[in-house]
Amino acid sequence: MSIILDHVNYIYSRGTSDEVKALDDISFEIKDGDFIGLIGHTGSGKSTLVQHLDGLLKATSGHIYYNGEDIYDKGYNLKSLRSKVGLVFQYPEHQLFEEDVFKDVCFGPKNIGLTEGEAEIAAYQALKAVKLPEELFYVSPFDLSGGQKRRVAIAGVLAMEPEVLVLDEPTAGLDPEGRDEILGLVKQLHDEEGITIILVSHSMEDVADYVHHIIVMDKGRIHMNGTPKEVFWHASDLERIGLAAPRVTYIMRKLKQAGYNVDTTATTLSEAADSVLGAVRL
Amino acid sequence: MIRDITLGQYYQTESRIHRLDPRVKLVGTMIFLISLFISQNVLCYVAATIYLICIICLSKVPFGYIVRGMKAIAVIMMITVIFNLFLTAGEPLVTFWRFTITYQGLKNAIYTAVRLTYLILGSTLMTLTTTPNDLTDGMERGLGFLKIFKLPVHEIAMMMSIALRFIPILLEETDKIMKAQQARGADFESGGMIRRAKAMVPLLVPLFVSAFRRANDLALAMESRCYHGGEGRTKMKPLEYKPWDIRAYIILACYLAIVILLAILDIRITV
Incomplete structure (x- = not known):
């Protein structure tokens, strides 16, 4: 079970003066149970890429295989693909429309053909999973706070019980607390439910703390592909394309220069803390 | 599309x-x-x-x-x-x-x-x-004589230019919401007239909400820059x-x- 992208190209507004090559020869594989971070500068093609995973955009050329099947084959059921690959858009709270939260979360499961009862069970579980207090289930989604709305929107996708969850900038516009909540939730979905996660972000801190694997995009191409340690090792390379390594990595390098024997490949705060403590004790 | x-x-x-x-x-x-x-x-x-x-x-x-x-x-x-x-x-x-x-x-x-x-x-x-801006500029100047009849030419021109400016934004927004709902299994293309009309609800409600939100933001932004209508307003680049x-x-x-x-x-x- 995996997603394979094979030389995918995508061109926006083909044949007009504002033709843009958004994706340029993208090939990679996402294995079952992966936790992938997709990072890149604004306009690097991240959002375009994730819309391909769901079959919402069709590649100008190239192939995408989901569990061994080419999703561009004639007769391939895109609707079932969309139920298996859940895509949470940027600012997903802007898609809420129903009278109450519960009905809104039921929208997805009903669309993929579940009965009323099944849909309600799925919606209930999804809302529980995102930890929305039960007293908010039957209020209008427009009366919720920003962070709550976002959790409801994520529940709307989760209720379809996807195997792969793609989140496009899920922390944009949230305060640090909201950010930790959402990312913690995503991590829990991966660890406990075994859902494959693709996290799109331009925040290195978001990515470094959670993902196992990072794909760096620049100008529609894959710039780097590796573990966080491998990718953040090339900090100056990242800076050249408008990104950076996590702040702790820089601090560790400064400490090393100052003569402390610390691990400069640390990418998360806890790793760094352990390494610093170790160096100080010595 | x-x-x-x-x-x-x-x-x-x-x-x-x-x-x-x-x-x-x-x-x-x-x-x-x-x-x-x-x-x-x-x-x-x-x-x-x-x-x-x-x-x-x-x-x-x-x-x-x-x-x-x-x-x-x-x-x-x-x-x-x-x-x-x-x-x-x-x-x-x-x-x-x-x-x-x-x-x-x-x-x-x-x-x-x-x-x-x-x-x-x-x-x-x-x-x-x-450009939409030029267009409404032209309209404002070209129809300026109607001010004699107490017609709010500037305000109408401003409304036109905002409307025109918002067309691509709202189109993009529509595209985005459509995709978001499609990702949740919504189907806008099949079914009869009534089913299709019903399928528009998940698209139109968020679209209206977002249009009102944008209108509100724009009004605040304009007021905070002291916009108060056409009275005594001059142009940076008058048409010649x-x-x-x-x-x-x-x-x-x-x-x-x-x-x-x-x-x-x-x-x-x-x-």
């Missing part, structure tokens, strides 16, 4: 048409529309066709780009053509079952189709070659006629004169 609608979208390039004063283009479009409605015979349409082809060539906008906007009105066009074809009285040309196509009906249908097509092409061309604008007016006048002449000639001949 949704990006294909060209009406109200500006096509960025350098051309003689792009460079013209917006007032000239507004008047030009008006004259072209008037000319279409006084056209009574083939010769008039030939003149209009030549004029349109010249303008399209001068504008340097790819023809395919202009025509793409036509798709949206294809249905209206079909309906008018069919009505004209079957419901015009006159000498019968073809009769089958209950329907009669008359010679006048055929003529009317063709003329209406051409007229509608040119109407859309002409006005699309104006919006493709003029250049030599080529005068030449364009002369060409327009000639074109109108020719069409009127052709129309009158025809009446003379047939009388």
Whole structure:
């Protein structure tokens, strides 16, 4: 079970003066149970890429295989693909429309053909999973706070019980607390439910703390592909394309220069803390 | 799909048409529309066709780009053509079952189709070659005399420019919400009329909510920069006629004169 992208190209507004090559020869594989971070500068093609995973955009050329099947084959059921690959858009709270939260979360499961009862069970579980207090289930989604709305929107996708969850900038516009909540939730979905996660972000801190694997995009191409340690090792390379390594990595390098024997490949705060403590004790 | 609608979208390039004063283009479009409605015979349409082809060539906008906007009105066009074809009285040309196509009906249908097509092409061309800002500037200046009748010309122009400015934004927003709902399994393409109309709810509610939110934000942003309407407001770049604008007016006048002449000639001949 995996997603394979094979030389995918995508061109926006083909044949007009504002033709843009958004994706340029993208090939990679996402294995079952992966936790992938997709990072890149604004306009690097991240959002375009994730819309391909769901079959919402069709590649100008190239192939995408989901569990061994080419999703561009004639007769391939895109609707079932969309139920298996859940895509949470940027600012997903802007898609809420129903009278109450519960009905809104039921929208997805009903669309993929579940009965009323099944849909309600799925919606209930999804809302529980995102930890929305039960007293908010039957209020209008427009009366919720920003962070709550976002959790409801994520529940709307989760209720379809996807195997792969793609989140496009899920922390944009949230305060640090909201950010930790959402990312913690995503991590829990991966660890406990075994859902494959693709996290799109331009925040290195978001990515470094959670993902196992990072794909760096620049100008529609894959710039780097590796573990966080491998990718953040090339900090100056990242800076050249408008990104950076996590702040702790820089601090560790400064400490090393100052003569402390610390691990400069640390990418998360806890790793760094352990390494610093170790160096100080010595 | 949704990006294909060209009406109200500006096509960025350098051309003689792009460079013209917006007032000239507004008047030009008006004259072209008037000319279409006084056209009574083939010769008039030939003149209009030549004029349109010249303008399209001068504008340097790819023809395919202009025509793409036509798709949206294809249905209206079909309906008018069919009505004209079957419901015009006159000498019968073809009769089958209950329907009669008359010679006048055929003529009317063709003329209406051409007229509608040119109407859309002409006005699309104006919006493709003029930025929305220029357009409303032109309108504000061109219609400034209406202020005497207490008409809030500036406010109307501002409303127009905001509306035009918001078309691409709302289109993009629609595209985004559509995709977001499709990702949740929504289906906008299949089913009968009623099912399709129902399928629009998950699209329209978020769209309206977002439009109101944007309107609110914009109003606040404008007020916080002390916008209070047109009274005593000056322009950073006031519109001024250049030599080529005068030449364009002369060409327009000639074109109108020719069409009127052709129309009158025809009446003379047939009388």
